Amino acid sequence: MSAPASLQVGLVGLGRMGRRHAENIAFNTPGATLCAVCSPLAQERDWAQQHLPSAERYEDYQALLRHPGLDAVFLVTPTALHGEQIIAALRAGKHVFCEKPLSLDLEECQRVAAEAARHPQLKVMIGFVRRFDASYQDAHRKISEGLIGAPFMVYSQTADALDPDGFFVRFAASSGGLFLDCSVHDIDLARWLLGADQPVRVMASGVRAVHHELEAFQDIDNGVAICEFAQGRLATFYASRTMAHGHETMTEIVGTRGRLSVGANPSLNRLTIADAHGLRNECTPSFIERFAEAFVAEVRHFVDAVRYDTPLALTLQDAIEATRIAAAMRQSLLEQQPVQL
Amino acid sequence: MSAPASLQVGLVGLGRMGRRHAENIAFNTPGATLCAVCSPLAQERDWAQQHLPSAERYEDYQALLRHPGLDAVFLVTPTALHGEQIIAALRAGKHVFCEKPLSLDLEECQRVAAEAARHPQLKVMIGFVRRFDASYQDAHRKISEGLIGAPFMVYSQTADALDPDGFFVRFAASSGGLFLDCSVHDIDLARWLLGADQPVRVMASGVRAVHHELEAFQDIDNGVAICEFAQGRLATFYASRTMAHGHETMTEIVGTRGRLSVGANPSLNRLTIADAHGLRNECTPSFIERFAEAFVAEVRHFVDAVRYDTPLALTLQDAIEATRIAAAMRQSLLEQQPVQL
Amino acid sequence: MSAPASLQVGLVGLGRMGRRHAENIAFNTPGATLCAVCSPLAQERDWAQQHLPSAERYEDYQALLRHPGLDAVFLVTPTALHGEQIIAALRAGKHVFCEKPLSLDLEECQRVAAEAARHPQLKVMIGFVRRFDASYQDAHRKISEGLIGAPFMVYSQTADALDPDGFFVRFAASSGGLFLDCSVHDIDLARWLLGADQPVRVMASGVRAVHHELEAFQDIDNGVAICEFAQGRLATFYASRTMAHGHETMTEIVGTRGRLSVGANPSLNRLTIADAHGLRNECTPSFIERFAEAFVAEVRHFVDAVRYDTPLALTLQDAIEATRIAAAMRQSLLEQQPVQL
Amino acid sequence: MSAPASLQVGLVGLGRMGRRHAENIAFNTPGATLCAVCSPLAQERDWAQQHLPSAERYEDYQALLRHPGLDAVFLVTPTALHGEQIIAALRAGKHVFCEKPLSLDLEECQRVAAEAARHPQLKVMIGFVRRFDASYQDAHRKISEGLIGAPFMVYSQTADALDPDGFFVRFAASSGGLFLDCSVHDIDLARWLLGADQPVRVMASGVRAVHHELEAFQDIDNGVAICEFAQGRLATFYASRTMAHGHETMTEIVGTRGRLSVGANPSLNRLTIADAHGLRNECTPSFIERFAEAFVAEVRHFVDAVRYDTPLALTLQDAIEATRIAAAMRQSLLEQQPVQL
The missing domain is CATH 3.30.360.10 (Dihydrodipicolinate Reductase; domain 2)
Structure with missing residues (x-):
């Protein structure tokens, strides 16, 4: 049995945690390729050009979602954006990893859950790293x-x-x-x-x-x-x-x-x-230092779950609760x- | 300056904690003499005869209070008896150390406090050993x-x-x-x-x-x-x-x-x-093991406070609160x- | 300034530590590519085929040394082979990482040091992982x-x-x-x-x-x-x-x-x-568990030192001492x- | 069965450790009475007068050995004096506790052992407090x-x-x-x-x-x-x-x-x-702080062994070895x- 193809991942948000996730995907995760990154800030995109040269850089989230061959997105963006960005990714047919918390608003949580339910073939996981x-x-x-x-x-x-x-x-x-x-x-x-x-x-x-x-x-x-x-x-x-x-x-x-x-x-x-x-x-x-290894394990878990279509360790419902x-x-x-x- | 005479102490209640206090007073406390003990149980009085031979044994609390030269009592008795026993000791002119808690009943606490206020020359301490x-x-x-x-x-x-x-x-x-x-x-x-x-x-x-x-x-x-x-x-x-x-x-x-x-x-x-x-x-x-040394220090503190008329580390009001x-x-x-x- | 090309690494010996190093090079080391592995045991080469599919498999060490574009070798072989294998690699123009100890024999240590001295442009490091x-x-x-x-x-x-x-x-x-x-x-x-x-x-x-x-x-x-x-x-x-x-x-x-x-x-x-x-x-x-992260850091250090021609943290003389x-x-x-x- | 009479103890040497032992004997040891202390220094004897008023004070060791009713001596003196002081005490019919080390000189150790062997009814213990x-x-x-x-x-x-x-x-x-x-x-x-x-x-x-x-x-x-x-x-x-x-x-x-x-x-x-x-x-x-309780236990052990004629936890031969x-x-x-x- 041959292993599935490497998962093509696009990452959104290049702040401290975004850069950490990006490097973990690029250098520490068997079976994943960081093919695209997205940030509205030129400075962050410059950082990516230098440290993650093989990833295409995008200023606009919708453009990233159209990146050829993209399988999954990692959202490391302000909490207020999580809901709409997850929904957009799901509608574009992408698996989604999103940093915690899902949202501060319970209604938005439910909207995301409803959308996810329409795409049972797509994985969605909120990053409860611990x-x-x-x-x-x-x-x-x-x-x-x-x-x-x-x-x-x-x-x-x-x-x-x-x-x-x-x-x-x-x-x-x-x-x-x-x-x-x-x-x-x-x-x-x-x-x-x-x-x-x-x-x-x-x-x-x-x-x-x-x-x-x-x-x-x-x-x-x-x-x-x-x-x-x-x-x-x-x-x-x-x-x-x-x-x-x-x-x-x-x-x-x-x-x-x-x-x-x-x-x-x-x-x-x-x-x-x-x-x-x-x-x-x-x-x-x-x-960051306390959970350095857990951040790697979390990404590996998500990537493996997508590649081998195995259950995620935590559900959207966990995040909503x-x-x-x-x-x-x-x-x-x-x-x-x-x-x- | 010569040291005050040894404090003559009577102890009431010879259960596990009572025996512990009795031995600490008898063998570990400079300036104190365990002159009398009291228990309604013959078995406990027998134990005292063997292990604390120099202490007079009483079956009755009132009799102990009349022990010649008695300065202070240690009450290691059921909580329900604390209030009346403290009040009786104060009325007999004795300093009082009483195991915690003072009482389960706030009104009784206040009665004890009121009686203590009538005897400002007598020390009363509840044993918050920690x-x-x-x-x-x-x-x-x-x-x-x-x-x-x-x-x-x-x-x-x-x-x-x-x-x-x-x-x-x-x-x-x-x-x-x-x-x-x-x-x-x-x-x-x-x-x-x-x-x-x-x-x-x-x-x-x-x-x-x-x-x-x-x-x-x-x-x-x-x-x-x-x-x-x-x-x-x-x-x-x-x-x-x-x-x-x-x-x-x-x-x-x-x-x-x-x-x-x-x-x-x-x-x-x-x-x-x-x-x-x-x-x-x-x-x-x-x-008992955790606070073995603290029980000794507590007794020494009380005995010193009585002998040298120095303030107690904790007040009746602390116990009531x-x-x-x-x-x-x-x-x-x-x-x-x-x-x- | 663009980063140097990825270092092409061949690894020799696929026992417990060899597999550990191989996976670290393949999945945890930015700037390195595990292009070849070598083991005399068919079972170990089968393991590599499954877990490290992009690495060419060799039965013979000399053949591995001729792998096209090979930059460096990792020797995770029995101690008795270290000396001759290091010398052969140096003569083939390859950088060398070798598991400790360099050798049990001081004369062999000196022969290796002498050969290394003839190739000042090549890095040689013994794996004192701690x-x-x-x-x-x-x-x-x-x-x-x-x-x-x-x-x-x-x-x-x-x-x-x-x-x-x-x-x-x-x-x-x-x-x-x-x-x-x-x-x-x-x-x-x-x-x-x-x-x-x-x-x-x-x-x-x-x-x-x-x-x-x-x-x-x-x-x-x-x-x-x-x-x-x-x-x-x-x-x-x-x-x-x-x-x-x-x-x-x-x-x-x-x-x-x-x-x-x-x-x-x-x-x-x-x-x-x-x-x-x-x-x-x-x-x-x-x-293995105690030094899991150190094994990764060690490989990264060696790979960086070769790629950027920076000094190694420890010298052959350290290993000899x-x-x-x-x-x-x-x-x-x-x-x-x-x-x- | 009634307990033996309280052991009458004389202590020699009132430096830091001597004072510690003296207070332990006087206030922390059931069955022992500190009846005499000895120091060549007036200042130390003054300290004893204030803190151990019931103990007779001696300037001279031989005089202390003649204290009426004396059962045992504690030697907390310079090491060079240990040998002769132990021998003198044994000849005076006293049990001996002596601070470690017994002596720096092996021949002197043997002389002490020989003398002790002549008084099998007397206990001799060197203070290996640990x-x-x-x-x-x-x-x-x-x-x-x-x-x-x-x-x-x-x-x-x-x-x-x-x-x-x-x-x-x-x-x-x-x-x-x-x-x-x-x-x-x-x-x-x-x-x-x-x-x-x-x-x-x-x-x-x-x-x-x-x-x-x-x-x-x-x-x-x-x-x-x-x-x-x-x-x-x-x-x-x-x-x-x-x-x-x-x-x-x-x-x-x-x-x-x-x-x-x-x-x-x-x-x-x-x-x-x-x-x-x-x-x-x-x-x-x-x-001193590390072994505060052990110093008490050590004294109690020695006193009990003398009073009840039970074996000591360590022998002179242990000290010599x-x-x-x-x-x-x-x-x-x-x-x-x-x-x-």
Whole structure:
């Protein structure tokens, strides 16, 4: 049996994550060819010309979709564009990988789902990268094998390093706020690791500890939430923008016979320093370093699923549920009341 | 200057914790003499005769209070007796150390406080032992010194090892439930470490993961709660009765310039094992082992405070606040609504 | 400036490490093309046909060297073949990457060095992979930056998981023994991290704790050695074949103002398990998992150095010194005397 | 059965360790009474008057030995005095606890042993405190239970924090040097944990990394040694005076089915800090903090053994063997040759 032809991929958006995905597709993914890239910015297209010379460059998304032989698109664009771009790609007959979140708007999520349902032969995946991290994969496998008995509780946090420039503050208006930007990852992990399909109620709270200017956006820089699922399952979430030591993604899953933790020490690497500051290790500065390998595995998974027509690890419905729960958490924060789901 | 005479101490209640306190007073506390013990059980008094021969034995609490020269009593008795026993001791002119919690009933707490106010020369302390643990002391000192900037958030958990015999289940009726029995410690730590005096609102949830028979007591075996304090301070609590690996008390304090964690690894000691199970350490089986040294420090602190008439590290009001918040958490759990404080 | 053409690489030897290198060259290395592979075994060539279809397959090494346009060879062959194969490649005008060790025989090492000196335009590198590991790179960088003051001591160990099949025992005759097979890595690290060029004296000892049949080969399964370098620098080595928990490569570098450790916990990933065995993490089963990323970085370094004609991170002389010191350790073990260098 | 009378103890030497032992005997040891102390320094006797008022103070050792009712002496005096003071105590009919090392001189060790043999009813114990540390006790128990199969190798280190004042340098002339001062502990642990009675050969090396003035005493500030025991058992030792992060006593025991480590992280307590320096913990500044509880356990063990006439955990012969091996290590260092034992 001969392997299918190399998947012809076009990538849209060449910001930090876009460039990362582009290089992973081009140099780290057997069976994929990065044949086209698209950015409205001349500077980003210049970068592509130098670093990805074999990819055709486009300024316009519709033009990229007409690239000869194109099989699939990777959308690494602002969240507000996701919905229409996915729908356009599907209508052009292309498989779609899109960065998280699918959308901040539940109706738009449903429109995308409806369109996808009209193209059952096309794959659509939202990039919940943590599912492809080796440690989270290992946790999921061990739970499936029964190592911790019946899992019933998750604690999961996304804690970003403090950015003294307040870069993210300028995007607070469009990010959907802390829970929709950060906690969607944790929500997706909780659903996946607990096997919990029915959220029942959320309660949230939060503070502005450092970035007081977030008040203008009704946003917070540290928030916690409890999410109750059906059948006695429970999740607690914490998200922060203000860590001094780096990025720390951490998740605990408690079962009736044990507990798993992923990321209890956000170590940068295997180096330990013993000096006047004590015994210490440096930490991952951002999710980019933390999930460097998972981003590769994620792309490989998508490419393989398309080439061999195998099921994707996560569905559009998973992405919609993460948005739905995160939106309820934001509502609970603003209304200072539990929100039923 | 000569040191004050040795403090003459009478101890009431010779269960597991009572015996522990008795031995600490008798053998580990400079400046204290265990002159009397009291238990209604002949078996416990026999134990005392053998192990604490210099202490007079009493069956009756009132008789113990009349022991010649008695300066102070240690109450290690069922919670339901705390209020009346403290009041009786104060009226007899004795200093009082009482195991936590002060009471499950807020009115009784207030009665005790009122009686204590009538005896300003007598010391009364409730045994929130964690404040005397070297690691928690170190955390508090570092916060005071500004190491983590302004502290604004606490995550604190009390997670007990699963007891296959369900010992605690039989006491569920009188324990006040998971939050009043376990989380009071975490609440007290959060108040102390955050310097947070005004609780505003609590939200709680919980499950019965293993001990389904707790339903009869409207109790749970795993619970979480969020407590909002004034001035943008926040605490999240977790309590569990079902850990597979042992007892794990853990607390994180997040500040604007750093985070402290106490008990991230509940290691039994400094031994690490590398074998077919991986790299591992055994864990503290219960709070008794975890806080063995803190129980000594707590007694020494109380004895010194009485002998030298120096302030106690915690006040009756601290104990009342812990009960008040824990009771609100239980109410929130039962009513499935946030509770304002 | 346009990038140089893709480097045409032929790989020789398709055992476990050969396949790993082949896939890394083919799918993970920008600027390299795996154009040819060579193995005397039909089964291995069949594997290549399926997994590396674009690479021409050869049974004979000389034929591979004549592959049109070939720029460089990767030798992943038995140690006994390294010398002659490197020399043949150099004479054919090819750059050479060769797996460690260069040779067990110092005279052969010198013959290779002499031949390499006749081809200054060709790159030759021996695969001391640990130098390309991110944690070791970080350690070296921090030492260069002065973080630990003047480094003066190294402790380094290579401890392999016990192989109940005793696979390595069958190769004891040709491996050169524990020190030449395993400790060469640690020796190279010590020289690199200490900046120590002149070994002065070695003393070694060892035992057969499990594999008593190694006596026939005058080999051991656990050994230690001390190596003194000029200018008051010192290294201690430990090598083992009998670990129960997995493969553990660990190195400590002590300086006048601090100490660095690489690999203090040989964790498989970021997962921690809390269960009846305590708090634990699984460990890397072998060097393959431990150095998976370093093998990629190593290949990329070699390919870049050839394409851009930049210096290699390590020289043939480095490889020869590692062999020379390891051979002295073996001699010290056998003669039960220190050996001067 | 009534308990024996309280043991009447006299303590000699009120330096840092002497005061520590005195307070442990006086306040932490059931069944012991500190009835007398002895110091040639008025300042130390004044300290005792204030802190240990119930103990009679002596300037002269012989006078202390005549204290009415004295049962046992604790010698916390300069090493050079140990031999004669132990012998004098034995002749006066007193049980003896003496701080390590017994002596730097093997002949004196033998004289003490000979005298002790003449008083079989008297207990003599040298304070190898690590045997009483809970973690080392746990290690020994687990080895006895077979957890790691047959133990065959030990790595043990005593690494002291750098003392910028070079306090210990002034005592280099009388300390016996690094190995006799520090490594005796590790030697004793290796013998105990391996159950290894017959040392065969030692090889040692060392450097002066910081304290170059030690050259005048033929001493070093960092040293390593290998000790071969009979029956294929092996130990490697490391001692240092120059750590930047604190005191680090660490011991690994390797067996055929696993490995134990004691002290892999010399954490001061259970506090972890996450800040701009990374994730870190402070370390034990000296052996005093590291072994605070073991010093208590050691005294209790000795007192119980005397009161109940039970065997001591370690014999005079153990102490002599530690000195014998450490002396051979020093000889190997000076002669630059292995030393047979």
